[in-house]
Amino acid sequence: MLRSDRRLDPAIQDELDALDAALRGETSAEQPAPAEADRAGHEGDTRHTDGLGAAPGSLATLVSDVRATRPALDAEARARLDERAAETRAAQRAPRREPVAPRAARRRRVALGLAAAVAVAIPVGGVATDGWFTGDDGATYIEDLSSGGELERETEADQASGATTKLDQQSGEGDGPAPTAAESPRPASGASTATGTASAAPSRSAGTPPDLSADRRVIRNVRQTVRVAPDGVARAAARVSTVAEDAGGYLASSSVRERGDRAGGSFDVVVPVGRLDATVAALGRIGRPVRLSRSSTDVTEQAASLQDRLDDERADRAALRLQLARTVDADRRAARRRELRLRSSRIAGLEAERDALRGRTATARIALRLTTQEDSAAAPPPKVDDGRWGLGDAWRDAGRVVEVGAGVALVGAVVLLPVALLLGGGVVLRRRAAAAGRDRVIGRA
Amino acid sequence: MSETATAALPHAMPRSAPLDVEALWRSCADDLFAYACTVLRDPAAAEEVVAVTFERALRRQGRFRPGRGEPRAWLFGIARNAAVDELRRRKKGAELTHDPVDDAVPDPADELARRDEDSRRRAAVARAIEALPGAERELVALKFHSGLSNAEIAAVLGISTTNAGSRLHRVLTHLREVCRAAV
Incomplete structure (x- = not known):
């Protein structure tokens, strides 16, 4: 004022x-x-x-x-005032009370503190229960936290091929070999060690869930990048071939550039799915693993559909053969034979398709890239999670909590600031109005 | 009048010491009464205001912040609010008026006017103060009757010291003109 x-x-x-x-x-x-x-x-x-x-x-x-003209207190009035003052003083002393204002102020401060704590706790708790930290549903976030690198897993419904799972893992120099599925702290992350009927990600819920992984047919692919020395490309290429053969697989295609600025190579390695992880690990040891991306596609439904169609065609063919045996008319027999050939052709196609699918689920393809480029290794340093919650995890978690808290505070400030300004303006206006009202009353007296 | 109390108060109550509301109120009781009586023009109501001021001051002594002003200004602020409450109460209930003029009793101002020039002049000043608007009469009470400094008046009224000085000068000029006319 x-x-x-x-x-x-x-x-x-x-x-x-x-x-x-x-x-x-x-x-x-x-x-x-x-x-x-x-x-x-x-x-x-x-x-x-x-x-x-x-x-x-x-x-x-x-x-x-x-x-x-100054009005003066007379003796009687003074005596009355003294009496009232004594009464007031006695009434004040009887139940010794703390000053009202400080207690009210303390209560206001406590209430404000509690409100602020609740305002922060609610969103943080909501975030936590949403699975950011509990991992109920937040595999993506947990993976990201634990590895610190680019680690993604995405699941999508595919009408034809079923579920597709993809997992990228990036590591830097000095990482050593990429973790195999057996070594990985999260074997359920899509890199299963199973055979063609591999197990999918197991359920995390308690109890005894049904074995959904039984008889599943999964196509597995791996994209792997390994950095090698510029003068070691040829040796590494030979080593890739050896690794593939040792695993019972083969090199479906390869392209090698042994010299030059862009020396390196790309290989398409096909190995039995049971040797996939061992092969990946062995290929990682050729040089320094830079990037590892795994993807899997569940084709169980596709395979089942194919088998059903094949069974139907075979049944139809058997029926046709029976009809042919019973047919006497030459023209009709010729027609039956044509139809029978057509059925047999279809069955052969379906069988080929089924065998191809079996082959794709029985083997895994590794798209290996050998590189000598420095920038390809410019990714963050080792982020391989050992499965234990350590100092680094605590640091990252704390950072995340601070980040969330700052976000909440920012949002809160954006929301509360105008409210606070309005309330403050209202309080100021109210006080001014009250003061003006007092002035008016005095002025009219 | 309590010039002595007014002058001695800052020394008697150093800012660091806890506020002794009763001592403060007792030292200011006369000034508070003069102020309230001048504003309200009713000795009984002024007495009530002085008593209420003590009650409120005792209840709110925890709110007093030495950094915000002098204890006297704080106490007069409470008295002012009590006077405003009294005026509002009167407005709602009984007539807002001072004691009615009793024709049987000679007006002291007239009595004074009959004596000599000083008396006439004082009577003129008394009438002039009586005729002042409430806000200016309040200034007279705070400055002349209660002996508050301009800064304390500003704190009581919730205005700036410059504004308080300006208003005070206006009242002073008016009173001087009245005095001149009365001679």
Whole structure:
């Protein structure tokens, strides 16, 4: 409410100082105020020269006159006031109470603190229960936290091929070999060690869930990048071939550039699915693993559909053969034979398709890339999770909590700031209105 | 009047010491009464305001912050609110008026006017103060009757010191003109 206005006019200030001096009973008040003297001079009012106004002692006289009107407490009133004061004092002392305001202020502070804590706890708790930390449903987040690198797993419903699972893992120099499924702390992450009827990700829920992985047919693919020394490309290429053969697989295709700025190679390695992880690990040891991406496609439904169609065609063919044996008419027999050939052709196609699918689920393809480029290894350093919650995990979790807290605080501030401004403005306006109201009441008195 | 109490108060109550509300109130009781009586123009109501001021001050002594102003200004602020409450109460209930003029009793102002020039002048000043609007009468009470400094008046009224000085100068000028006319 207080404002720092401009300074008073010096003449007015002098008069006010003189008034203060007069109120204190000092003699300086006997001097005429400059403004008053000027005014008297202009007006030429001789009445004021020895009386009031510009005359010496005028201010003191005025003070004396005004003080003469001062209401005074009489003895009776003073006695009554003393009595009431004593009663009030006694009433205050009887139940010794703490000052109201500080307690109220403390309560307000505690309430505000609790409200702030709840405001932060609710979103953080919501985030936690959503699985960010519990892992109920948040495999993606947990993987990301634990590895720190690019590690993604995505699941999508595929009409024809069923579920597709993909897992990328990126590591830097000094990582050593990429973890095999057996070594991995999360064997259920899609890199199963099973055969063609591999097990899918097991359920995390408690109890004894049905074995959904039984008789599943899964196509597995791996994309792997390994950095080798620029002069070691040829040796690494030979090693790739050896690894593939040792695993009972083969090189479906290969392309090697042994020299030059872009020396390296790309290989398409096909191995039995049971040797996939061992092969991946062995290929990782050729150089320094840079990137490992696994994907799997569940084709169980496709295989079942194919088998059903094949069974139907075979049954139809058997029926046709029976009809052919019973047919006597030459033209009809010729027609039956044509139909029988057509059925046999279809059955052969379906069988080929089934065998191809079996082959794809019985083997796994590794798209291996050998590189000598530095930038390909520019990824963050080792992020392979050992499955234990360590100092790094704590650091990352703490950072994440701080990040979430900051986000919540930011959102809260964005929401609360206008509200606080409105409330503050309302309080200020209310106080001003109350002060103006008091002034009006006093002014009308 | 309590000039002595007014002058001695800052020394008697250093800012670091806990506020002794009763001592403060007792030292200001006369000034509070003069202020309330000038504003309300009713001695009985003024007495009530002084008593209520003590009750409220005692209840709110925990709210007093030495950094925000002098204890006297704080106490007069409470008294002002009590006076405003009293005025509002009157407005709702009984007539807002001071004691009616009793024709049987001679007006003290007239009595004074009959004596001599000083008496006439004082009577004129008394009438002038009586005729002042409430806000200006309040200033007279705070400055002349209660001896508050301009800064304390500003704190009580919730205005700036400059504004308080400006208003005070206006009242002072008016009173001086009344005095001049009375001579």
